[in-house]
Amino acid sequence: MNLMTPRHLGCYELDSKVDRIRLHKTAHHLAVHPLSENISHQYNVHIEDVAEHSTEIDALTGLPDQSGFNKKLNLMMRECQIKLDESFGLILFDFDYFNQINSNHGHLVGDQILKTLAERVQRVLPQEVFFTRLGSDEFALLIPHIHSDAYLIETYALIHQEISRPIEYLDQIIESNISAGCAIYPRDVTDTMNVVQAANIALCRLKLSGRGGYCIFKREMQIEQNVIAQQFNCARYILRHNLICPFYQPKFNLKNGQLTGFEALLRWYDQHDQLQLPRRIKNAFEDYNLASRLSEIMQLRVFRDMAEWIDQGLDMVPVSINAAPVEFLKDNYAELLLDRLDRFNIPHSLVEIEITEHLLDEHGKAYISRALNKLKHEGIRIALxxxxxxxxxxxxxxxxxxxxxxxxxxxxxxxEQEKLIFAIVQSIISMSSNLGIDVVAEGIENVHQLELLKQQGCEIGQGFLFSHALAPAEAKALLS
Incomplete structure (x- = not known):
């Protein structure tokens, strides 16, 4: 196997257990050494060999590329059309959060990790399985002669076992994981969807519920994917026509009824002048580009309102702004927020960021922790x-x-009706008090709920018992 690329020249050794990667430069080459602890194979590669690569071979891994995949896919589909009882499986997979490996260690190391992992997979696959790199950290497997999901699952388990073995680089252990979408031709093909689209839909479905593992295509997923596409299109329409309008849910002191703050809520008016809620575009908040654009416009609208109220001398209260988990996939959330605040000269003490507890389950905890600690240092409150x-x-x-x-x-x-839930609420309020953390009850709708919360020591609440979410003019009137 040719392991050379135009950018990566040198010597390569494979370890059958734990791969170690070492990079060094000389005047003529860049060497990559996963060091063998037992049986190893060494490849010495020179720059003259690079020109011999086929145009259908990926230069980094030596695997067939997108063009080679397309040809093989078309060939296998033709064979299935000739032999009506023939079928094949497709597994599309990519590496979870591989961009963080590139960010932390550099693209050179990232490339060598991809090469090492691709070799691991190639070594254990049956000869008839067609393994290809589609681009970046995306790979595909074409598996002939299968008629059930069982062999797809077995193949996934085989490659996952190889990829999950750690790699050592500069005394650091680098671990990898994959997300895979699977489909079978012709079982999962329709007039409007091919097998690649089916596997992609399964992969997207998996990522919506959390990365890692595999998902096998089911017909109902196509319906769900259409709903997601509609929500994405709706979000793009809102952004294109500048429709975002923040509403403000008041928070009150439960003992004396005093206004203590607002939670800013995203709203917009549709073409029929009907007020719409974020659940109509909830899947858009799973996409970094859409979520970050929606968040930016929302923040700017809120800060504009706050600046106007401050300039008019109103007695301002803090405003909470929600953050979508995907906004922390890049390590600049805090800086962007602070820059927008400073543009409107908003005192940091008047802003609170609300994050969901589920955010803390996401990969990239270092970015989240750094962003929250920076915001806290700048005087911005953090609510869970x-x-x-x-x-x-x-x-x-x-x-x-x-x-x-x-x-x-x-x-x-x-x-009110479930003792276990009441006990959980009691525990949260008691724990918050002991830790010196404020507690806010959401969704208070009747007096009985209010009294139960007050009896347990909850001091702040919001809900329809007090007020619905207010348009900016109504919120301003409440401040007045």
Whole structure:
């Protein structure tokens, strides 16, 4: 196998257990050494060999590329059309958060890791399986002569076992994981969808529920994918026509009824002048580009309103702004927010960022921790929303700069009838008090709920019992 690329020249050794990577430059080559601890194979490669690569071979891994994949796919489909009882499987997979390996160690190391992992997979695959690199960290497997999901699952388990073995680089252990979407031709093909689209839909479905593992295409996924596409298009329409309008949910002191703050909520008016809620575009908040653009416009609208109220001398209260988990996939959330705040000269003490507990389950915890600690240092409060609905942990509260816990509205509405839920609410309020953390109850809708919360020591709440979400003019009137 030719392991040379125009950018990566040198010597390559494979270890059958733990791969170690070492990079060094000389005047003539760049060497990459996964060092063998037992049986190894050494390849010495020279720059003259590079020109011999086929145009259908990926230069980094030596695998067939996108063009080679397309030819093989078309050939296998023709064979299935000739032999009506023939079928084949397709697995599309990519590496979870591989961009963070590139960011932390550089693209050169990232390339060598991809090469090493591709070789591992290639060594264990049956000869008849066609393994290809589609681009970046995306790969595909074409598996002939299968008629059920079982062999797809077996093949996934085989490649996952190889990829999950760690790589050592500069005394650091680098671990990798993959997400895979699977489909079978012709079983999963329709007049409007080919087998690649089916596998892609399965992969997208997997990523919506969390990365890692595999997902096999089912027909109902196409319907769900159409819904997601509609939501994405709706979000793009909102952005294109500049329709975002923040509404403000008041928070009140439960003892004396005093206004203590607002939660800014994204709203927009549709073409029929009907007010719409974010659930109509909830899947758009799973996409970094859409979520970050929606968030930017929302923040600028809120800060514009706040600046106007401050300039008019109103008695301002803090405003909470929600952050989508994907906004932390890049390590610049805090800087972007602070820049927007400073553009409008908003005192940092008047802003609170609400993150969901589920955010803490996401990969890239270092970015999240750094962003929250920077915001806290700059005087911005941090609230943990929907507390108790995820994998709650006291360690998280100790390690993150949380100022406030928000009791999920579902707990508030169920606590009247369910003793267990009431006990959970009691525990959250008691724990918050002991830790010196504020607690806010969401979704208070009746007096009985209010009295139960007050009896347990909850001091701040929001919900329809007090007020619906207010348009900017209504919020301004409440401040007045």
């Amino acid at each position: 929303d929907d507390f108790g609905t995820g994998h709650s942990s006291l360690t998280r509260l100790a390690n993150l700069p949380v100022d406030c816990l928000k009791i999920d509205c579902d707990f508030v509405q169920r606590m």
